[in-house]
Amino acid sequence: MATSKDVARLAGVSHTTVSRAFRKDPKVKPETYERIMKISEELGYTPNQVASNLRSQKTKTVGLIISFGFNPFFLEITHTLETELARHGYRLLIAFDEDNPDRQWNILQSLASAQVNSIVFTPLYRDGNQKNRLYRWMKNSNIHFLQLISNDYDDFASFTFDDNLGAYLGARHLLSQGHRNILMVGGVNRVEGYTRAFEEIGCKPAFPYQNLSSESKEQNFRKIKAAILRQKPTAIFAIAYDMNYLAYEVLTELNMKVPEDISFLAFDDDRWLQLLRISVIGHPIQALAGSIVREILSYETENEIYPSSTSFKPFLIERNSVLSIQV
Amino acid sequence: MATSKDVARLAGVSHTTVSRAFRKDPKVKPETYERIMKISEELGYTPNQVASNLRSQKTKTVGLIISFGFNPFFLEITHTLETELARHGYRLLIAFDEDNPDRQWNILQSLASAQVNSIVFTPLYRDGNQKNRLYRWMKNSNIHFLQLISNDYDDFASFTFDDNLGAYLGARHLLSQGHRNILMVGGVNRVEGYTRAFEEIGCKPAFPYQNLSSESKEQNFRKIKAAILRQKPTAIFAIAYDMNYLAYEVLTELNMKVPEDISFLAFDDDRWLQLLRISVIGHPIQALAGSIVREILSYETENEIYPSSTSFKPFLIERNSVLSIQV
């Protein structure tokens, strides 16, 4: 591959000037600039970013760690992030940790040794020790960390959705349509908003919510099925992306039609939910991604960080899966 | 950040030895190795990969360019690719070109200047000139190129699915269930396989297929709708991922139930198709990704390339969306 010295020799300048030209240094005389560009074109010369990164001590690269690879939400985040970042000359390194703290730890080391500027990720740990170790490591590093869908650490920027608001909006919608016997599936940390909607109209959730976070898919399937048969709810509210599938699968097995036999409200929109006319609590994913990009870019210029936590508000998308019933 | 010299000083060795230790050079005495590792741990030292990359002239990084960002197929490819690559110490740079040749060209330059070892992508161009320019550029570069879902260039490895076989398998299935009046949507380059299935049983496709490649979503929607009303097919065969949505959307609008009112066979499996019990022509995505990884890794050792084209065979997944009807 051609180097800046090759270009310099043919252009009759020093490689310093070639370097300046490619960084669009205004001090380079226009005709010199043109000559350098022409020769570079002919030689197929492109500046070696690796060398540039080493010398300038910045890589213009951000690392993104994806914990839940099968959630289309992350595809959208990745897509938006990369597109926006690319417009500013940044690259995106991507890695999947399979929701495994050890794997995430390895990835973090790897990204650090790659000298990335920023890392966007959802911190994972098994216990307080691991949480502290991660904290000390982040503090000790000079990387800019951004928490995605998590705000475990106060000292680092965080970007989340207000899930309790989502649960509240969903419950309020179902209640307003006359539903009282609602089965909420998933969402341990979203109970507060859910309960609040009931309290507002002076009642209590008819049934305890289903805590389905830590179990296997099969167990969850059986629990949901049993709950439907036992409680005979008039509506199901899935409050997590995976729960959409699971709840829908149970309904299919029980041969229950939405919304004729039961109403259904989902969480996190996608194209099939749209086609199936299923109402959903949606999230402003683009806005969140945009906010992350701005934080990354502003860190570049400011360099002093005042960690902020940004929470985006979900919204209700009404379609045809929730029936209005007699109270 | 600590450097190898810091570690060397505290360990009482040269930075050369530190470098050797981290590359697990067996020549380093075990006790020296342990001392170096212990001190590195304390200092939080990790070798600077940027410097290492510059000196060793290899980056252990592969670039993946995604053209159709909204197709979940690419999420799966990305996921598998990254996971396998990471096990061998490789990193993944990802970029989206939005199916735009100019954007792809810029991304290629950017990946080249980042000195990636390999680039996995679907070559894009508007005309023969652009195709030739891309060819010359690839030939002139020392990057290892791998064509994804495309075999436009004979000189570079290609990884594709046998789409004509997919079309054949789908058509044969529908024919075997007694369907003759089939509406095929999408898939210009898949007509051969489709037609072959008809010829095998001595008939011709009842209606010309719908060529829907280049038009807008709205136009396609109208065309499919009109075709259904006009031809009154007993089955729809979507032969492209996007066409699944579009066809399903039309059926919803026409209030036609699958499979009672019309049979439906889709292309490219996903979780919702599974839940909706829709039969589909599936693709061995994992196998393709695995094959790409092996090609990348073997290039590392061999360095001489004999470009190969690998074609994976689709398969039929029977579910409940195709009705058996009287002939």
Added chain:
DNA sequence: CTGAAAGCGCTTACAG
């Protein structure tokens, strides 16, 4: 507006 020198943090022969 341009150039010579130093150096980013490693790895690679070479020597012992």
Added chain:
DNA sequence: CTGAAAGCGCTTACAG
């Protein structure tokens, strides 16, 4: 088993 020297291809002061 270990070290001193050179160099990967740039950018960054410094000098003019």
